[in-house]
Amino acid sequence: MIRVLNLLTVLALLGSAIYAYSIKYETVLRAETIMHLKHAIKNKQDQIGMARAEWAYLTRPERLQALADKLLDLRPIALNQIVKADALPNKGARVDGIGRKLEALGLDQPTTTPREGGSGDAATPTSAQR
Template identity: 40%
Template sequence: MIRLLALVTVGLVLGSAIMLYRFKEEAAGISAQIDTLRTQIAREHETINVLRAEWNYLNQPSRVQSLAQRYLEMEQLAVEQVGHVSELPMRPLDIDPYEGGRLGGFAGGSERVIQ
């Protein structure tokens, strides 16, 4: 009886040791994966910072202006081209889409405006 109990105890100890070793190896593998992912994340952050710096360089107003002058052949804006708010048309008087009839104001052909 004592021998059977001793054999069962030795078996349980060996089984526990084997399971503990497997858990340790699995944890070490997961730890290695975490380290790899952290390294990749750090590289991605560096890449993002480089891309942001390049984007800021490419979007410098002086650079964009020189490229526009070189390739778009645009003319300078004249002072006469700038308008005033008073030159804008007035808003339509009554445009009610829920009215069911024809639209009022400019859309209905009326000359009525808000004064």
């Protein structure tokens, strides 16, 4: 009986050692994964910083002005080009053909409805008139 208890104790000790080793191995593996992810994040942050720096370099006003002067055939602004807003043509007004036809027929005036208590010239027929 004592030998069986000794054997069970040794087996329990080996099982707990294997379990502790597996936990340690998973911990080391996850720590390495975290370090790889931190390095990847840092690399992406550096790439974003480089892209922002390149964008700031490419969009400098003096650089763009030099490119515009070199590549675009721009003329300087003349004094007769500057006008008041009232002198500009009204491009926002649209021509409404149907509306003009209704105005010509005199149908652009608002009509009265029975709810408004109108004079009765636009009233609906009643059952007594039928």
